[in-house]
Amino acid sequence: MFNMSGPHPFRREDCLARYGDAGTVIADRVPDVLAGFRDRGWSVPDHLDRVYDSTAAANAFGYRPEHGVRQLLRDAGDGQ
Incomplete structure (x- = not known):
């Protein structure tokens, strides 16, 4: 069985922080994504309880x- 997903910026050591303070982890790993959410008025998640890793499918x-x-x-910025 394989997870098929897009890439993610998280590291294994982010697991506990992602669940308890996802906004901080997102700010640390992908500040441009955090800014993109805020620019669009989207809520930044409080926690991320799972992240799918497609490494096995890549390999x-x-x-x-x-x-x-x-x-x-980008698509949201283009109105898609």
């Missing part, structure tokens, strides 16, 4: 995601 199949949260922000 087995050469899977390389084309879209991630930055694409979501």
Whole structure:
């Protein structure tokens, strides 16, 4: 079984902080994403209870995601 997802910026050591203070972890790892949420008036999550890792799919199949949260922000900026 494989998780197929876009890339994520988190590290294993972020697990507890992601659940208890996701905004700080997001600010540390991807401040541009945090700014993008705020610019659009979107709520920054208080916690992230799961993150899908597609490393196994990348290793087995050469899977390389084309879209991630930055694409979501670009599309939202374009009104999509």
